[in-house]
Amino acid sequence: MNAEKIPDIIIGRLPIYLRALQHLSDTGVQTTSSQELGEIIGISAAQIRKDISQFGEFGKQGTGYSIPFLIERLRDILKVNKVWEVVIVGMGDMGHALARYNGYADRGFQIAMVFDNDPNKVGQKAGGLEILSTDVMVERIKQNRIKVAILATPASVAQAVTDQLVKAGVKSILNYAPISLNVPDDVHVQYIDPVAHLQRMTYYL
Amino acid sequence: MNAEKIPDIIIGRLPIYLRALQHLSDTGVQTTSSQELGEIIGISAAQIRKDISQFGEFGKQGTGYSIPFLIERLRDILKVNKVWEVVIVGMGDMGHALARYNGYADRGFQIAMVFDNDPNKVGQKAGGLEILSTDVMVERIKQNRIKVAILATPASVAQAVTDQLVKAGVKSILNYAPISLNVPDDVHVQYIDPVAHLQRMTYYL
Numbered sequence: 001m002n003a004e005k006i007p008d009i010i011i012g013r014l015p016i017y018l019r020a021l022q023h024l025s026d027t028g029v030q031t032t033s034s035q036e037l038g039e040i041i042g043i044s045a046a047q048i049r050k051d052i053s054q055f056g057e058f059g060k061q062g063t064g065y066s067i068p069f070l071i072e073r074l075r076d077i078l079k080v081n082k083v084w085e086v087v088i089v090g091m092g093d094m095g096h097a098l099a100r101y102n103g104y105a106d107r108g109f110q111i112a113m114v115f116d117n118d119p120n121k122v123g124q125k126a127g128g129l130e131i132l133s134t135d136v137m138v139e140r141i142k143q144n145r146i147k148v149a150i151l152a153t154p155a156s157v158a159q160a161v162t163d164q165l166v167k168a169g170v171k172s173i174l175n176y177a178p179i180s181l182n183v184p185d186d187v188h189v190q191y192i193d194p195v196a197h198l199q200r201m202t203y204y205l
Numbered sequence: 206m207n208a209e210k211i212p213d214i215i216i217g218r219l220p221i222y223l224r225a226l227q228h229l230s231d232t233g234v235q236t237t238s239s240q241e242l243g244e245i246i247g248i249s250a251a252q253i254r255k256d257i258s259q260f261g262e263f264g265k266q267g268t269g270y271s272i273p274f275l276i277e278r279l280r281d282i283l284k285v286n287k288v289w290e291v292v293i294v295g296m297g298d299m300g301h302a303l304a305r306y307n308g309y310a311d312r313g314f315q316i317a318m319v320f321d322n323d324p325n326k327v328g329q330k331a332g333g334l335e336i337l338s339t340d341v342m343v344e345r346i347k348q349n350r351i352k353v354a355i356l357a358t359p360a361s362v363a364q365a366v367t368d369q370l371v372k373a374g375v376k377s378i379l380n381y382a383p384i385s386l387n388v389p390d391d392v393h394v395q396y397i398d399p400v401a402h403l404q405r406m407t408y409y410l
Contacts, residue, residue, distance in 0.1 A: 011405055011408050012405050014404070014405075014408075015398075015400070015401035015402075015404040015405055016396075016401060018404065019383070019385075019398065019401060020385060023384065023385065040385050041385060042394075077408065078404045078405075078407055078408050079407045079408060079410060080404050080407055084403075084407060084410075086403070092302075093298075093301055093302035093305050093306075094302040094306070096298055096302070097297075097298035097299040097301070097302045098399065100298050101298075101299070101399070103383045103398070103399070103400055104400060107400045107404070108400075108403070108404060108407065109400060109403055147410055148403060148406070148407070148410075150399070150403075171406075171409070171410055172403065172406035172407065172409070172410060174399060174402050174403055174406070178224070178308045179228065180224075180225060180228065180245050180246060188406040188409050189247075190402040190403075190405060190406055191221075192397060192399060192402060193220075193224065193308070194303065194306070194308070194355070194379060194397060195220070195308055195309060195312045195313075195314060196220035196221060196224060197220075197379050197395040197397060198289075198291070198313070198314055198353060198355075198377065198379055198395075199219070199220040199223065199283045199285050199312070199313060200216055200217050200219075200220055200283075200395060201353070201376075201377035201379075201393040201395055202283055202284045202285055202289060202313065202353070202377065203216050203219075203282065203283050203284060204376070204377070204393050205284060205289075205352055205353075205376055205377060
């Protein structure tokens with residue numbers, strides 16, 4: 001199957017596979033199996049085999065998957081074999097935590113700029129970067145051709161900021177504001193809502 | 206179908222439906238359709254109808270869903286018609302942001318205690334709560350019969366802390382550490398990994 005046609009539900013699992021493979025690689029392991037990956041991730045071995053087979057032949061019966069090869073292929077498919085510059089908008093607690101987060105390295109992303117609309121915050125530092133005014137946000141994003149943004153503003157202004165990000169050319173938005181965003185068809189939004197995750201688990205309590 | 210047998214993939218979508226319904230309700234709307242919900246959430250109307258039909262007959266052809274009724278039923282199913290006490294472990298930037306996060310209210314959760322292993326942090330305040338030592342964590346969680354925890358520690362100690370949480374009786378863990386956790390079958394883990402979400406979107410760039 002052409003990589004362009006992999007269903008979105010499978011694409012959503014590829015970063016999870018990549019994270020697990022990277023973890024195995026970091027511990028010095030060179031090969032793995034769908035069974036082992038399944039136990040680490042909590043997805044069935046059959047599902048993993050099916051997902052991975054969507055984009056080519058990798059494992060050999062009895063010898064398993066080559067971890068370095070599979071990592072490289074997944075990084076190619078997900079386009080994280082390069083480093084994407086990312087902006088963060090909203091320098092509250094969450095914005096600060098995300099600016100200082102050390103999990104981006106070697107996974108394809110780098111925080112390039114951070115913005116806030118509060119004049120008292122502009123000019124201060126967050127994660128080694130100077131906080132810029134949202135007044136210059138559209139201009140700076142356009143100049144640097146940045147395509148990826150993390151939204152950590154209050155819900156009340158999230159849609160207005162999103163409209164500006166879209167105007168600036170951003171195509172991928174990771175939204176921490178607890179609100180659904182309206183964007184054009186060519187812009188992707190992913191939501192991080194800790195309460196939705198908690199609610200998914202209380203069902204089983 | 207019995208509510209106990211709803212597939213996990215559907216359970217995962219119910220909090221998203223609940224969030225969208227709550228948002229509509231907050232704006233004064235009383236009824237909605239699978240089409241309208243689908244446009245807000247980005248899931249097909251057919252999928253939404255199929256999911257909701259798993260736990261009873263709600264919508265009437267032509268009149269749509271009663272929002273207050275559907276909200277109440279979803280809160281029942283997800284068991285968030287009560288308030289669950291939650292502990293946060295790890296009072297770094299992310300832990301502080303999560304302690305101060307104001308999105309728990311009216312969604313079934315309340316941060317009850319926060320812990321850290323750093324003596325310099327113990328006794329300080331985070332989100333109005335005193336930071337407690339992880340030395341007393343198991344004891345306090347047991348005493349208060351707390352079942353839900355948020356893990357915001359470094360990856361290096363995440364598994365050791367998880368083992369303690371499990372020992373204390375915690376059954377639901379929301380993990381912000383970028384590492385897969387090993388837990389017994391009766392303990393549920395959900396992962397929040399911003400980079401995995403970003404990687405899911407770069408595929409489309």
